[in-house]
Amino acid sequence: MVDRWLSGRDGVNVRGAAVVSATIDFRRAGYLGPIPRKWIKEACVAYLERRDARRLSNVDFRAALEWATQRVHGASSCITNADDDRYIAFDYLVDYVQSKWSHDSEGHDDESQPIFFADLATIPEEIWHTLADNVTSDDPQFLSCISAASVSAHPGIELRFNHALRSGEVNADQFNNSNQLLALARMCLRLSVCITCEVLVLGLDLKVLIDTLFETLRPLLKSPRVQPGANEIDAIVILDALANDNTLNAVDSPIFEATSHIEQGDLAGLAQLLRQYDLTDTAELWERRAENRATPQPEPVSRVDHDLSGRRVLWVKSKH
Template sequence: MTITTANAGGADDGTRGPLPRPRPFSDPERWPRMSDWDALAAGAHRARPGEGGTKLPPYVSRDVDAELRDRVREAADLGGFVLVVGDSTAGKTRAAYEAVRDVLPEYRVLAPPAGARLRCAPEAVEACGYGPCVVVWLDDLERHLGPDGLTPDVLDDFARLRVPVVATMRLKPYEAFGSGDDAGTGGDSGEQRWAGVGSRVLRAADVVDLDRLWSAGELSRAGDCDDSRITEALTHHGTYGIAEYMAAGPVLLRTWRHAWRAGGHPRGAALVAAAVDLTRAGLCGPYSRELLVEVHQRRLADAGGPVLRPEGVDEAFAWASRVRHGVTSLLVPVAGELWAPFDYLVDAEDSPVPEWVREAALAHACDDDVRFAVATSAYEAGAFGVAEKAMRPLADAGNRNALFNLAVVMGRTGRTGEAEALYGQAHSRGSLNATVNLGILLAEAGRTEEAEALLRSAHAQGVGHAADNLAVLLRRTGRAEEAATLQAQPPAGTPPG
């Protein structure tokens, strides 16, 4: 079975009307020329200050540079989508920035903030007067997914305008959001799969992988550089990547972990943990001081509470937000007294997210997109109760993707009767994923004729994994030759989800 998330292809029920153009898109004069744009503004991590106070070291060529430039050049010619994927502080943003600046120096850069309604962007680009000479820059792509974010429809509009989209994404969210199969890329028949937010968007990307650890060739090129920061990183990086070391990721991680002790900064560590866990639970930051104070209390109590002799709240925030090594802080301040965790810490933390944190994240979900993100994280972790709670109100309101997701959760928790009813509702609303999963469910219940009709219908409409499940059903009913013929056929085109 497959599960999908909030309306990856656009508005689910056709109820969203035209919206006023948001500020990031309303003033093209503010879109910088690529040759004048700064890598830090693009989202690159700082390094400790160098000679003369420079905040970024010289760029050391990476092995993927030639490939990345070719992809950017092709995207500019045809209107494509290039996505650089790698661990936090692997150097994704800097590599992508250098490639775009080299290939498209005269292009204007549209870099909307997280949460901006990207479905308004193609119209703004078309009206801006710069022709096709605009590149859309989406650092941390996971912050730009959802019904009002980057969708297949928005990508199609950019392609029509021959506007390239260049994005970066950390490996963990990429795997979580793109590991599913919501419309037909095959996979084991009958397997329940979760398609993360925007999985169809990720399948449309021209992906360039960037390793955290540097190759021998990259290390050799770094050795030719006389910048003291790079020389130091080469000497001390050990099991860490050069960019990772220069961004102080390992040092800040140790600082956080060593703070959990009496005489350390246990309350500060708990505040950082609250931000890290909320992010991992799917509640995209930044977070208010009030929310972090609320969530950290139990985190601190679970670690020992008064026994640790925690410092005061103001002192804890001051410690957590202090810039270290001239690079960054554990809690990064954002405009308006909001806070976000240093993303390296989010990637490095691998302990289970407590269910009560997931409940808190859901309680503070401000819109449907966030509810779907919280549900995605909960489902991946096996926290089916939270996933159900996140989806239930949206399913009750008739959202077909919420109906579908809730049906998958029902199936995973043994409530097959509810799963069948929910799949049926999603199927009646045009969800081909629900058509397949309902067919699987009926086949498992021995209702062969109904199951076959559903799977044939989905297969005829281009859902790739429908063929695999139909083949299983055919073999069960003694039609092995027909099953082999079916699976030998080339897959049909991928339809909308």
């Protein structure tokens, strides 16, 4: 699939390759679900020479989409029609772009610009503007798009969200649901942004995310022999990341409070599950959390409430 896409970019089918590139970059910009055909058509011109972009007709676009969705030798296509004329890029292509960019940026030494900022800067403005114009607050990908846009040079959707919050047009509580919070957490992982910080900045309920993650893992917690699917693997990785900032067992931390209602057996079961995947460091932290759950904790003498309005709290993972 990579060879087909790259050969398309090199002249075999530049319009088809542009359709693939746009579909990939919508995902990189935070829209993790299938992309509407209309959005792809609007944004794919960013990957074409100006003359070709002006001359892109409906017939040309249909042909480009057909090329992009064509299976090669019975294998997967570059993008697939997921449902209702919505398309999603082949996972390996998205991973390829991310890994290639990361490899090309190994010499990145500009401390004023974290790597993921520079990564998002390679996404054309047409992608960001299409998302800002079309993603609605009831879309499950809304929060993940906000998270990505907020650390990009095109924060339009975040500014619109903040205005809607201030005006009362939307209420933060409406985003405290499993679909929105999971999409947000997945995007935070990709950006190496602290999940806890992002949830707090947006005024959301960390406890709802924790409940969602443990419910997702319920089958594995009951029987470790159950084979995990994509959602279960995501939940494991997110819970691993949530413990990685070393505040899981600090009595006055948000993550401690958000896990205070989780049963001791579930906390211990998560630790066991993490050990199965050789995530021993965070497994030990969750084991300690299980022990703390069994022991009454004193109320903190004071709690510092940080003013998070108007600023972005980031935590970039160490690269090993």
